[in-house]
Amino acid sequence: MxxxxxxxxxxxxxxxxxxxxxxxxxxxxxxxxxxxxxxxxxxxxxxxxxxxxxxxxxxxxxxxxxxxxxxxxxxxxxxxxxxxxxxxxxxxxxEQRDEYMHVHMATLKREREEAEAAVYAAAGIDPDEIGNEAKEEQA
Amino acid sequence: MSIDLAYKMLLGFALGVLTLLALACLIRCILGPRISDRVLAINQIGTITVIMVALTVLLLGEGYLADIALVYAMLSFLAVILLSKVYTGIYQERKHEEELHRNAAGEEADA
Missing domain, CATH: 1.10.287 (Helix Hairpins)
Structure with a gap:
């Protein structure tokens, strides 16, 4: 034991x-x-x-x-x-963090943009037209 | 071979290895180019010391050393928290002072 x-x-x-x-x-x-x-x-x-x-x-x-x-x-x-x-x-x-972390920052930015595009696609909105509609309403 | 001798050999070997690891952490602490490397190495030395203190519970057969291990764990945690807070504060203070100086110099140049 x-x-x-x-x-x-x-x-x-x-x-x-x-x-x-x-x-x-x-x-x-x-x-x-x-x-x-x-x-x-x-x-x-x-x-x-x-x-x-x-x-x-x-x-x-x-x-x-x-x-x-x-x-x-x-x-x-x-x-x-x-x-x-x-x-x-x-x-x-x-202070030199961006020099060796910028790859991750770029990936983060791309992922955010892809996520936004997916949300727009799911809602059926063209992201370029959002600004235009607001301008037309003002006119 | 008696069981006491077996325990003594195992614990002595473990104690030797942990000592070498603590010394390696000390070297990292001295070499570390940035302040966070040094604090990290101190944290590591604290972890290894807690293991060593808990090891002496078996080596000496004294139960109260477990309390000492617990207290040492708390102290080591407090040390790391304090060091990182203090160094963040020092850095921000220095940054703030630099900004004040730069603003003052800019105003003089404008005048």
Whole structure:
């Protein structure tokens, strides 16, 4: 029984460590802070939760195991908030942002235009005539 | 091999790996070209430290260390929130001051 518990702990903790290593490797692989946040989220979710589950399986008593699980719950609630604020800091302070994000901005603009065209097509209106009708009414 | 020795080996190995990861995060924090890279690395070091503190619950067999892990998680969260808020505020303040200076210079040029 003890050895089954030890095996479960070893499996969970070692897989958690692998995910931590992937996350930290991502910190060095990517070039921009927003990309790095993507990699860092692995450690904040899967890495910490697998390790903590492994520790909770063979905790010395019931309540310390439950407290370790509480750490996972707290971390899952707090980490998205922290990431959101960090992302807001990055977006606010980065003045060269458009230089490497402009592809996404262009895609966003095209998608918006396509969506507008689809709405006009569904309503059976030609978008070029909207302005003209208003002018005719004025005349 | 006794089960205590097995636990000790597993936890010692995990502790060593986590230490190396924390050091790697520290290097990222020093290298990081932008302030958000540094805050991100600090957040990461906090996560790894929480895992290490929870690991000592098993290593030393003391239940109260779980409370310390919880408190450390809260502290680390608070630190990241404060740092990002403060640096956003500093940037906006500086921007505002620059704008005021530019406006003042423009008015002088007009006069």
């Amino acid at each position: 003890e050895w089954i518990r030890f095996g479960l702990t070893a499996l969970l903790v070692l897989s958690g460590l692998v995910f931590c290593c992937i996350g930290v490797y991502g910190l060095f692989k990517f070039k921009y802070a927003a990309n790095r946040m993507h990699a860092a989220a692995i450690v904040d979710t899967l890495g910490i939760s697998l390790c903590m589950l492994g520790f909770a399986v063979s905790a010395p008593d019931l309540f310390s195991g439950l407290k370790i699980l509480l750490v996972i719950v707290f971390w899952w609630l707090s980490s998205p908030v922290a990431s959101h604020l960090l992302c807001r800091l990055e977006i606010t302070t980065d």
